[in-house]
Amino acid sequence: MSFIAHKILKILKWMFLIFILIFIILLFWRYNDRKDIEKTNIEVAKIHNTKLTLDDVMGKNLPPDPGSLAGATVQGVDANSNGIRDDVEIAIFKEYPNSAKTRAVLLQYALALQMQTVQTIFNTKTVTEVVTELSRADTCLADTLVPGLNPEFGRSDLEMEKIDFFIKFLENKQFNNEKRKKAEQIFYESMRSYGESTNEICDIDISKLTN
Numbered sequence: 001m002s003f004i005a006h007k008i009l010k011i012l013k014w015m016f017l018i019f020i021l022i023f024i025i026l027l028f029w030r031y032n033d034r035k036d037i038e039k040t041n042i043e044v045a046k047i048h049n050t051k052l053t054l055d056d057v058m059g060k061n062l063p064p065d066p067g068s069l070a071g072a073t074v075q076g077v078d079a080n081s082n083g084i085r086d087d088v089e090i091a092i093f094k095e096y097p098n099s100a101k102t103r104a105v106l107l108q109y110a111l112a113l114q115m116q117t118v119q120t121i122f123n124t125k126t127v128t129e130v131v132t133e134l135s136r137a138d139t140c141l142a143d144t145l146v147p148g149l150n151p152e153f154g155r156s157d158l159e160m161e162k163i164d165f166f167i168k169f170l171e172n173k174q175f176n177n178e179k180r181k182k183a184e185q186i187f188y189e190s191m192r193s194y195g196e197s198t199n200e201i202c203d204i205d206i207s208k209l210t211n
Contacts, residue, residue: 040125047119047129050083052111052203057104065090074179075118083111083118088173095169100209105144106170108203109137113174116187127190140202141166 063086066077070087077086096102112134146162
């Protein structure tokens with residue numbers, strides 16, 4: 001075999017090895033990409049399947065007071081595993097013992113706020129899907145507790161103040177220390193755009209609640 005032929009054969013071998021290496025890298029990348037997509041889809045499904053129940057609203061699942069454990073971690077205590085931090089849930093019942101409608105929308109909002117803290121963040125999609133749930137809760141709260149008198153003209157300043165009152169009540173309970181405020185900040189820093197909207201605003205059919 002001539003020197004030139006030997007060199008060409010050597011180059012072809014190297015090209016073949018490089019091709020095989022690139023092919024393996026692409027396969028590995030595609031496998032990881034598919035795994036990430038699967039994980040994301042699982043988390044997105046978990047986000048949208050975590051709903052408030054009527055038993056939560058009526059206090060059948062009301063947890064015991066966590067006491068000093070309430071502030072021991074950023075996530076807090078959720079003894080009844082309904083996705084709402086126990087101290088926040090108890091605070092809502094203490095503040096509104098006689099209004100199931102008010103508890104329903106505030107508990108849904110608290111559930112969405114807690115997702116910001118406990119939800120695994122794989123990528124911006126999981127973040128924006130949590131924000132979608134928060135948007136649902138916000139609309140549910142506003143439409144249920146402060147229905148606009150003149151929807152075609154938007155809400156009045158007084159109506160907006162009433163909505164802010166309820167939201168601030170929840171946020172003050174939910175983000176009641178620096179670690180939790182920092183967790184909220186980190187969550188929103190991971191957000192890029194909103195997720196898809198949905199026509200289902202409230203978790204609970206408010207029309208079935210008498211007060």
